[in-house]
Amino acid sequence: MAKVTVDASTCVGCGLCEQNCPEVFEMKDDGLAHVKAQDCSNCNLKDVAEQCPVNAISVS
Numbered sequence: 001m002a003k004v005t006v007d008a009s010t011c012v013g014c015g016l017c018e019q020n021c022p023e024v025f026e027m028k029d030d031g032l033a034h035v036k037a038q039d040c041s042n043c044n045l046k047d048v049a050e051q052c053p054v055n056a057i058s059v060s
């Protein structure tokens with residue numbers, strides 16, 4: 001299973017990852033993206049990570 005993390009010190013809270021994959025990413029009150037699941041049957045998480053404008057998402 002993938003290991004997905006968001007670097008809170010890098011994330012700028014644009015919300016794109018949540019738009020791309022709400023199963024895995026969730027915007028919280030702190031204005032940052034949080035990981036709520038490690039897997040998504042609908043998305044390629046590496047693609048979602050690549051679209052992050054500040055490269056805050058890592059998928060290993």
Ligand code: SF4
Binds near residue numbers: 015057
């Ligand atoms: S796409 Fe990147 S910068 Fe935008 S909310 Fe997600 S982790 Fe943060």
